[in-house]
Amino acid sequence: MVWQTIKRWYHMLGSPRYFYTFSSALLPWLTPIALLVFTVGIVWGLAFAPSDYQQGNSYRIIFIHVPASSGALMGYMAMGVAGLVAVVWRMKMAEVMMKAIAPFGAALAAISLATGALWGKPTWGTYWQWDARMTSMLILLFMYVGVIALQNVIRDPRQAARAAGLLAMVGVINVIIVKYSVEWVQTLHQGSTLKLVGESTINPAMKYPLLISMLGTWLLYAVNVLVRARTEVVWRERRSKWVRKLVKGGGQ
Amino acid sequence: MSQPSTHSDAETAPRLVLEQLSCERDDRLLFSGLSLTASAGEIWQITGANGAGKTTLLRILVGLHGFYEGVCQWWQPQWQQELLYLGHQPGVREELNPLENLRYACALSEQGGDPMAALAAVGLQGFEDVPAAHLSAGQKRRIALARLWLEHKAVWVLDEPYTAIDQDGVAALDQRIQQAAQAGALVIYTSHHQVGDGVRRLHLAHGQAEVTSGGLA
Amino acid sequence: MSVFRAALSRELLVLWRSPAEIINPLFFFVMVISLFPLAISPKPELLALVAPGVLWVAALLAVMLSLDGLFRRDQESGVLELLLTAPVMAVVPVSAKLLAHWLLTGLPLVLISPVLAHMLQLPDAVLGTVMLSLLLGTPALTIIGAIGAALTVGLNRGGILLAVLVLPLYIPVLIFGAGAVSAAVDGGAVNGILAILGALLALTVSLGPLAVAAGLKISSGN
Numbered sequence: 124m125v126w127q128t129i130k131r132w133y134h135m136l137g138s139p140r141y142f143y144t145f146s147s148a149l150l151p152w153l154t155p156i157a158l159l160v161f162t163v164g165i166v167w168g169l170a171f172a173p174s175d176y177q178q179g180n181s182y183r184i185i186f187i188h189v190p191a192s193s194g195a196l197m198g199y200m201a202m203g204v205a206g207l208v209a210v211v212w213r214m215k216m217a218e219v220m221m222k223a224i225a226p227f228g229a230a231l232a233a234i235s236l237a238t239g240a241l242w243g244k245p246t247w248g249t250y251w252q253w254d255a256r257m258t259s260m261l262i263l264l265f266m267y268v269g270v271i272a273l274q275n276v277i278r279d280p281r282q283a284a285r286a287a288g289l290l291a292m293v294g295v296i297n298v299i300i301v302k303y304s305v306e307w308v309q310t311l312h313q314g315s316t317l318k319l320v321g322e323s324t325i326n327p328a329m330k331y332p333l334l335i336s337m338l339g340t341w342l343l344y345a346v347n348v349l350v351r352a353r354t355e356v357v358w359r360e361r362r363s364k365w366v367r368k369l370v371k372g373g374g375q
Numbered sequence: 376m377s378q379p380s381t382h383s384d385a386e387t388a389p390r391l392v393l394e395q396l397s398c399e400r401d402d403r404l405l406f407s408g409l410s411l412t413a414s415a416g417e418i419w420q421i422t423g424a425n426g427a428g429k430t431t432l433l434r435i436l437v438g439l440h441g442f443y444e445g446v447c448q449w450w451q452p453q454w455q456q457e458l459l460y461l462g463h464q465p466g467v468r469e470e471l472n473p474l475e476n477l478r479y480a481c482a483l484s485e486q487g488g489d490p491m492a493a494l495a496a497v498g499l500q501g502f503e504d505v506p507a508a509h510l511s512a513g514q515k516r517r518i519a520l521a522r523l524w525l526e527h528k529a530v531w532v533l534d535e536p537y538t539a540i541d542q543d544g545v546a547a548l549d550q551r552i553q554q555a556a557q558a559g560a561l562v563i564y565t566s567h568h569q570v571g572d573g574v575r576r577l578h579l580a581h582g583q584a585e586v587t588s589g590g591l592a
Numbered sequence: 593m594s595v596f597r598a599a600l601s602r603e604l605l606v607l608w609r610s611p612a613e614i615i616n617p618l619f620f621f622v623m624v625i626s627l628f629p630l631a632i633s634p635k636p637e638l639l640a641l642v643a644p645g646v647l648w649v650a651a652l653l654a655v656m657l658s659l660d661g662l663f664r665r666d667q668e669s670g671v672l673e674l675l676l677t678a679p680v681m682a683v684v685p686v687s688a689k690l691l692a693h694w695l696l697t698g699l700p701l702v703l704i705s706p707v708l709a710h711m712l713q714l715p716d717a718v719l720g721t722v723m724l725s726l727l728l729g730t731p732a733l734t735i736i737g738a739i740g741a742a743l744t745v746g747l748n749r750g751g752i753l754l755a756v757l758v759l760p761l762y763i764p765v766l767i768f769g770a771g772a773v774s775a776a777v778d779g780g781a782v783n784g785i786l787a788i789l790g791a792l793l794a795l796t797v798s799l800g801p802l803a804v805a806a807g808l809k810i811s812s813g814n
Binding site (some may be wrong): 210262265266268269272273276277279282285286290292294296297300301304305307309349360 | 596705736739740743744747753756757759760761763767768771792799803806807810811813
């Protein structure tokens, strides 16, 4: 029974048409909620959270930096999962997702690096430090660029998605190893790394706005992925009856 | 899955079933709604203009191209054991001589037989140890064709086997294909050349696939 | 297994008959190394400081560039289709190809590395570590790079695209490879780092060829 239900969900998930209907129902709710949560988190963090006794107000950039970093990392992981499903089970929706996830994730990685640099100037005295997290994020951005580049040079969209999916799968393993190897480099060279805000010692008055802005960023990411995926689904299924009907209905 | 060996008459056992096969490439419909059943002992000729999708269809059949709609079903799960596929390119490396090329192809396809005899059969005796770089296009093609004279496989899928082959070669190839079909092989090939009588023809044009059963006396 | 052996001897033969494919990466390695004393400074103490990184980056680039054409000629000549339609699992001939390619392009880099390390003023005591780190690292680089080569085989724009795909994947091997040599120069413990490098090699050897075979299938249109 459970197996049957799972199987039915899987087929529903894999159906472009069902996805379109489902996302049509979901987006009108999800979009305002995402915007609201994100705004609350950011405004609370930037304007109302207490200032840090060491770093003053410059620390406030974490309300952008940390959500962007977590979103970029989660996005790549999600891309790896979508890649696995696309390559192994040949699910069409996973191919669509592959393509939809990449751009926002790459943008978040870039935002994470830019805000990290801005934060680094008052904290480290330099915009760039080969700190473990910053270095890992830079490599993550490189890997996003690789996936997007590969997707763009292969003409057949299905083949492009599967090739990028395989690359993302290898990339996910690489992300994990990179994280440890970059941390290991720090210990080897005993660099002048400054520990950033330790997660455990963070003040609750800073923690809640941070968590809320993180949630807001993830929700915005989800909205972006859904919107991109819908465009891609309609394009891919443009010959099908349901899309033709949809286009006709919208035109009238 | 029907076992061909259990059939009383192996020659009419279905080997390949296509149902509503359609394929689209670079935003263009190559063919759609293609359905057919091809059985042991039959010869299928696939025709169509350049770019009509002949090569893509063969690539779908042998499992190289996976982006299509519909069903493409072989008669047994381990059909690749019984497949002899000759691609659009001959699969010959110029660094190697005909014998080395053929031996590698045999190793990959687990095909037994005497490579020297096969090369002789396609008129390459005396060229066995000449690097393929020094051979003509037709001779390179013959290296690939030599595989047809090795151990039998149950399914032959040949992409333009007659390209760059001279008249004597064409006659020998005709004979070999008919021989294979009589021995129970299913032969599917693309070319404008018709092997002989009784060939079934599949014509691809303007996104449509039309089956004309042969059987002319 | 006999398929593997036949494929291995065939791959070795093909490479052996196109000597440029073997010699070019080796010369590239030597030439890049010789640029650094000219560009930075011939001062021995300075060279010895950057030598571990320079050696490893140069070896990495040499391996990567050698992979650009790994599958191209097989693809153009139709051999790749033969390989992918064969009843044997594609990973078998693919593994043979990777092994042959490493033996004739990666191993020479390892063998010449002590000479280059010496030219970069590294102490003789670390030459063993240089060789061992490259011996463990270059096969991993070959296999990881081959995944990129497989995914870009039909695209006719190899070079830069391959680098964009593959370089981020090379970073862990580079870190631990150059790290091992650096640690040896500083007189630190090396075995642990080489063990990690060995673990990375084991991971790439076990999963890499499968990914390469999958990449080739995807590139063929599957």
